[in-house]
Amino acid sequence: MPTKELPERSEITIIGGGIIGVALAHELAKRGEEVTVIEKRFIGSGSTFRCGTGIRQQFNDEANVQVMKRSVELWKKYSEEYGFPFEQTGYLFLLYDDEEVEEFKKNIAIQNRFGVPTRLITPEEAKEIVPLLDTSEVIAASWNPTDGKASPFHSTAKFALHAEEFGARLVEYTEVKDFIIENGEIKGLKTSRGTIKTGIVVNATNAWAKLINAMAGIRTKIPIEPYKHQAVITQPIRKGAVKPMVISFRYGHAYLTQTSHGGIIGGVGYEEGPTYDLNPTYEFLREVSYYFTKIIPALRELLILRTWAGYYAKTPDSNPAIGKIEELSNYYIAAGFSGHGFMMAPAVAEMVADLITKGKTDLPVEWYDPYRFERGELRGQALQMG
């Protein structure tokens, strides 16, 4: 049941109504641009509403640290303006051996250089932050209190509502079927509900980006593949039981935290793909329960309410592809977020809106150059959880 009619034409059309597409539509509409989002199901339905809620600046390279620092500023600003839950409750990486500690010391130095106040703390300090932790094997922890988490549901819905207030059109339950291209220029999109004439098109479909690129006839090598990642949530418990996002590479590359509703949410590094299958598996249920109860023994007695799956749309270096694709005169991509799309969205919206409206941006967008794969200039692996 489509919520809005498909307009006859739009200056800018964003394919994909996840947090990236919605936040970008919000940013463009706010700047006075005419923009339409086409979403094949409902906003957030692809991967955003399935995400683990975390927002962190603790990355291992300058570009992602800078972009995430800006993103956190925007998360804070919009959560206050629009009233959705965003809490700076920190990210706590539990470290179990010297090698891990050395690695994180390097990351912390990069983060500190850009004003992100991460520091190495003792297991005792970690236990003060999350008293439920089993720190018996932990030798240190990397702690940044300004990282945080947000509700994907409330934030995406608010960005969507305000985008519409600024004049953006969000067309749900409408699937893009093909591109209409003349002389290297996109003229329109064929959809399940008719044709829309359009100027600029942005591919914000993340897990489906390779399919949209194929429809657009893009030959440039932009390797983005969908991988199934699963998550779990427990019964809600009293607020404040697990404030930060807790990460343990030792125990299954696990990440877990408490949602604003009270449940313990998270996942582990249990990956399948490339695939478009999203059925939760029994193996995951057993793995995640094993690792989570190792990190926080009290979780043993909590009820699991649900598991589900979403996509990590992965590139070979776990960094997204963001920028203009020169094969067509009016085609952009912002996809392949490799599990970081939700946290990066506000900054990505700003970057891409800058590129579209000004042709340049102050944020280090070149790090995400979509042509790097073709040139064989892969970036260092972005630090990835789960």
Next chain:
Amino acid sequence: MRPLDLTEKDPSKKVTIYFEGKPYEAYEGEKIPVALLANGIYWLTTSLQGRKRGAFTFGPLPIVLNGMKNVDGRKAKVRDGIRIERQNYGEFQEAVEIDGTKEPLRVVVDVAVIGGGIAGIGAALEMQEHLTVALIEEKGWLGGLMFLESVPQGGFDEEPRKVVKGLTSKFNENLRVFTQTVALGVFDEGEYFLVPAAKGDQLVEIMAKRVVLATGAVENILLFENNEFPGVFRLDFALEVINKWGVAPGRKVAVVGRRPERIIPELEKWGIEYVVVPNPKRVEGEEKVERLIDTNGNVYEVDAVIVSDYRIPDINPITQAGGKLRFKRGHYLPVLDSKNRIREGIYVAGSAAGIKPHRANYIEGRLVGAHILREFGYEASPAVYREQLEEYEVEGMPLPVIDFSMNLEDVQICGCDVNFKKVDDVVKSGIKDLQIIKRLTHLAMGFCQGRFCLYNGALLVSQRTETPMGELDIPVARPPLKNVKMKVVARGE
């Protein structure tokens, strides 16, 4: 006898239990909420928002048992000297015992039948001569609702419990029955389906080549103010306390809902005083129901309310296993092929496929059993069962019309503190998609995963946005089908 005992209990099992520090008479092996009910205690737990809750409506029942928090009060049984206290939903046990994880018990059969009601019994009986079958039942008994009814009905002439007893006495050695065992889902494993299940703290992995979903129906949750207050009984719970445990829901009860005839014969049989109130508006009381007020302002002094309405198919096992839904005559129903399958290898029988009389559910169980027999190369006559089944009609449910003049904050959609106002406010803010409303309100995202609440959520969205029920995007259930503790499913070292 205790205040609400209907029958004499075995004196050799008489023990003392303590609730909130005070001693009460109880009987070894009784369910804790039943023992407390017999003593007139209804309020056992408190929701996250501080609403008082009992054991017999909906929502979870976490209690403190011998100092251990977050114990499922519905599963715990009476032992001599146990101490029980109330708790809030959000409380949990911080210091836990870490005993080694038990290895799962693996069971390999031809067919896994999920649900030991009359349909599951029918399917098992049909197949047991030639095939190995695992029959998985969550409750401690087989026969589902029929085990709880004492008055003949639903196309069988005998007392329902006797019918069940007669049929289950024919079970042979090819059939393995797992009671008090909760199926967690259906997973594809190549030529097999994996049905993991929890029997207490023991994980059971059932490998089967075919699966029958005989998972039944749930009671429709009636919408009135304080509809989950201690002393409000879901029909299946009312039948259970009366006929299984010999305890009355109250001294004087009000029967509400559109199908009072489902409970009245039982009340009359036991001589429980009742009043039928067709138009309830609100229940009130301090710690339990003390009065019911109807929409005309009439006040009924009662100490329990039994909701006797329609049943709705439990669609969660259907959607988790990959089935599609359609909306027909008031119900969401599985889309089935000519063999009653949602897809290759997975069959549906009984109330899960549509509400109908007990006998029809039994025949439908035999029908899918016959189809499966044929798939394994054995003689069977599904056409005969199909013909018999067609003599029965599938029940429709008139769509309830929501009374928006109620105090919507006190009308609970589910046990997870999702009230009607919360949902209605989101709809009013301009969001009309059930999928998004679900995520903004946590409707269908809590303990029951929508088993009880999704229908009413859909109803509200449908009526507020004037969207037909059949056009709503209905969320799919995810494993585990029923809540399970992490320690039960955690893999070993």
